[in-house]
Amino acid sequence: MLKNKENLLIYFENSIDRVKRLTAITEEQWRTPIAEGKWSIAEIVGHLIPWDRYITEQRLPFLLRDKDLPNSPDVNQLNQQAATLSRMKTKGEIIEEFIANRRKLIIAINNIPVEIWEKEFMIGSSTLTLYNYLLGIIEHDEHHFEQIQSALKVSS
Template identity: 50%
Template sequence: MNSKKEKIISHCEHSINWVNNLENLSENQWRTPIAEGKWTIAEVVGHLIPWDKYFIERIPYLINESEMSPSPNIEEVNENASANSRRRSKEEIIKEFIEVRENLISKISELDDDLWEKEFSIGNKTLSLYTDFSRLVEHDELHFTQINQLLNE
């Protein structure tokens, strides 16, 4: 397996285990903001789900180098996910995160190894699968670090 592909899959598998361990949090911890004026752990985890779905939808456009619809409005996606997470249980959010992330792993696994070395041009942007999925990894790691810092206080 291509090492770049393997690195992304490994991160995604680790993220499933990491989020699954949040099941052990009390309801109070789950609903605690990661910092003053910031989202709760529930909202942070819940907002990862629509971004995973976005990456899943994006894959065919990348590998076919076809124009996709404009990127969603980040603030709108995040606000909708935040509001949705406030209404849902910890179990529902974690379950959906795992299901969607497993789907993402499946889609990534199906990609040919040689695609990970190829650069794609979409519009005026040139990128690779690895650089694109590295954004997802960086986004996850930022939020996992924030949650870890809160839980270790």
């Protein structure tokens, strides 16, 4: 199980580097929707921030204390709020905030005792381990990082 934890931590560290590299793109690339009816790169990166915060503050602490998980936020509402905030912030502010929150997540994951990794818990009607839960977060990240990469290939 330690190898899995290590791999997750490496992924999350690498995600910081991926977002840091976005400082090099133009403001137009940063602010232009990636496709008609889709978010911009700013909004995509910006919406990852509250989810990292949520996992760090509202998921992991409850799993560590073996407490019932609080209800999940309304996904659409949280995403919309994050997108709106991202339109008002500079590229530097969004990237810095992403990095700060992702680092907190990395620290929180790193501090999780081994026995918690194998313990099953319920989210809604799904039974998961922490590893499987975090793999789902990575899949979500990857979906968005692929969107960003595709958009940047089209715009260059």
